[in-house]
Amino acid sequence: MTELAEPFAMSQPAISKHLKVLERAGLISSGLDAQRRPRRLEAKPLAEATEWLEGYRRFWEGSFQRLDALLDQLKTKRKKRRRTKR
Amino acid sequence: MKNTERLQVTTPTDREIVMTRVFDAPRRLVFEAWTNPEHLPHWMLGPEGWTMPVCEIDLRPGGAWHFVWRRADGTEMAMSGVYKEVMPPERLVTTEAWGGNWAETINTLTLSEENGKTTITNTILYPSKEARDAAHKTGMMEGASQGFNRLDEYLRTMA
Numbered sequence: 001m002t003e004l005a006e007p008f009a010m011s012q013p014a015i016s017k018h019l020k021v022l023e024r025a026g027l028i029s030s031g032l033d034a035q036r037r038p039r040r041l042e043a044k045p046l047a048e049a050t051e052w053l054e055g056y057r058r059f060w061e062g063s064f065q066r067l068d069a070l071l072d073q074l075k076t077k078r079k080k081r082r083r084t085k086r
Numbered sequence: 087m088k089n090t091e092r093l094q095v096t097t098p099t100d101r102e103i104v105m106t107r108v109f110d111a112p113r114r115l116v117f118e119a120w121t122n123p124e125h126l127p128h129w130m131l132g133p134e135g136w137t138m139p140v141c142e143i144d145l146r147p148g149g150a151w152h153f154v155w156r157r158a159d160g161t162e163m164a165m166s167g168v169y170k171e172v173m174p175p176e177r178l179v180t181t182e183a184w185g186g187n188w189a190e191t192i193n194t195l196t197l198s199e200e201n202g203k204t205t206i207t208n209t210i211l212y213p214s215k216e217a218r219d220a221a222h223k224t225g226m227m228e229g230a231s232q233g234f235n236r237l238d239e240y241l242r243t244m245a
């Protein structure tokens with residue numbers, strides 16, 4: 001844990017707390033030997049989490065770009081209609 | 087390019103997905119594009135390659151909606167729900183489900199306007215964390231995302 005805490009301006013208890021949360025979420029696991037408890041990053045749940053969010057984002061990103069274009073058209077149409085009314 | 091507005095997708099709680107996006111149009115128009123079957127099939131299509139042959143909208147509280155997306159090879163995805171709150175041009179609350187045993191979500195769309203620009207926030211609320219996880223493993227992954235993954239593969243073969 002000392003090694004993990006090194007790069008952060010955070011107290012050891014704070015780091016310990018973060019590690020516990022990550023472990024409970026299944027995002028890291030900890031090994032056990034005499035002096036150290038090496039932590040392992042569990043990549044699979046992280047990858048799954050970003051994968052479904054990414055699919056979601058892709059759906060809407062693509063849709064919204066088309067919506068931008070449609071809104072431009074609608075705005076132009078309204079302006080023209082207003083002009084012809086006058 | 088003018089469309090530099092970025093889509094933000096966050097998961098503030100275990101049960102929610104929240105997305106926000108700014109559009110360069112008054113919210114009256116955004117609401118209309120979002121709820122009028124004349125407009126919706128032209129944009130709510132995800133990545134390239136899909137059409138929306140069915141877009142039924144009964145825009146009133148208690149009214150149903152039903153969308154079907156189709157790809158050139160015949161793959162279809164369907165989604166339906168019921169409108170709970172319809173308050174043009176600022177708020178739209180609907181239920182949404184892929185059908186079968188997949189979880190039904192409650193989607194709350196809010197639109198706020200400032201200087202002719204509209205910020206939309208769409209919150210998708212799952213009945214539970216378990217339902218959300220299940221939907222993403224079986225529903226989204228095998229439904230929407232699977233379709234999109236296949237599309238990805240297809241696009242790769244074209245490149």
